[in-house]
Amino acid sequence: MVLRVAVVGSGPAGSSAAETLASAGIETYLFERKLDNAKPCGGAIPLCMVSEFDLPPHIIDRRVRKMKMISPSNVEVDINIEKEDEYIGMCRREILDGFMRDRAASLGANLINGTVYQLDIPTNNTAPYTLHYADHSDGSAEGIMKSLQVDLVIGADGANSRIAKAIDAGDYNYAIAFQERIRLPADKMAYYEDLAEMYVGNDVSTDFYAWVFPKYDHVAVGTGTMKVHKATIKQLQAGIRARAARKLEGGEIIKVEAHPIPEHPRPRRVVGRVALVGDAAGTVTKSSGEGIYFAAKSARMCAETIVEFSQGGTRIPTEADLKVYLKRWDKKYGITYKVLDILQTVFYRSDATREAFVEMCADKDVQKLTFDSYLYKTVVPANPLIQMKITAKTIGSLLRGSALAP
Secondary structure (H helix, E strand, O other), X not given: OOOEEEEEOOOHHHXXXXXXXXXXXXXXXXXXXXXXXXXXXXXXXXXXXXXXOOOOHHHOOEEEOEEEEEOOOOOEEEEEOOOOOOOXXXXXXXXXXXXXXXXXXXXXXXXXXXXXXXXXXXXXXXOOEEEEEEEOOOOOOOOEEEEEEEOEEEEOOOOOOHHHHHOOOOOOOEEEEEEEEEEOOHHHHHHOOOEEEEEOOOOOOOOOOEEEEEOOOOEEEEEEEEHHHHHHHHHHHHHHHHHOHHHHOOOEEEEEEEEEEEOOXXXXXXXXXXXXXHXXXXXXXXXXXXXXXXXXXXXXXXXXXXXXXXXXXXXXXXXXXXXXXXXXXXXXHHHHHHHHHHHHHHHOOOHHHHHHHHHHHOOHHHHHHHHHHHHHOOOOOOOHHHHHHHHHHHHHHHHHHHHHOO
């Protein structure tokens, strides 16, 4: 037998899964509704993703080595990456996603330009799953209705995942991100050559932060808030535009984008022989809102588990086999999610605590610990004395912030 796997969605998650499966000789079908789709996204990726996923230089628009944290009262803290070979990569999703999708196809994945509408669940443990989809390869929006039978399904189709709905994976809380791409005059763009800005405050984001991230020939200016506050998203976007107005002067809006961001893993991420990865599974982190690396990594780990338990494509992995991927994922990254959840709860609850957060970011030890953890995706152990110092500064900043709070 030849194992057949359908991967629905070809963002960094779906393409990473398809690449791993196809490279192992598994018959892989990669579905993408819109091949020229540009997902709304801040587009920041950690340095480890560049090497781990073998991304070529042209994928990276800007190599950011300077960050500016800006408090509600406009106190600015500059954070610099000191090592010359380290940086945060800034990407346009249409470029990144297109490269990863094409690479998966070149390695043997069958790329289907189609919209999956329905997944039929088999009544026994060995019968195939049936996907019903509209094939858009003829160029039409309606497409031609077709079906495909496979042994396993990976849902990498984002926050509004149809695969998740088909397996009754449950809902999760989510945030709304809103972003404008703004082309700036040359002198204004030069300011953002290797600099990204993050703004905090109730005027720019009730729950998170707002950003100005540099891209190839423009900046991405955006904000996010929880769904309970989604009616205020345009007001918050006006807030970040106002806070950064001097630096954005003369800019031209070239694109407006919005999308949901998962705020918690789905209650069920593996059901039967169907596994969810990336946004469909809910792998976006709290506090930072980072999703690209974790989406790709979760998908690769899922695909590697399928390859391992399929014994060279000669055996159909079971639900218990697929759940090994979840156990490995939670063991590797569970603490990271818990820490970032705590940070969001503690520091984003009021403007006073946000002031404390920005104050804490001025500490060099905090900066080093943060960047090492972000760039290499490891919870880096600090020297005990440094850890005590950071803890003391955190408590001190929070106490001063509480004194200022209403």
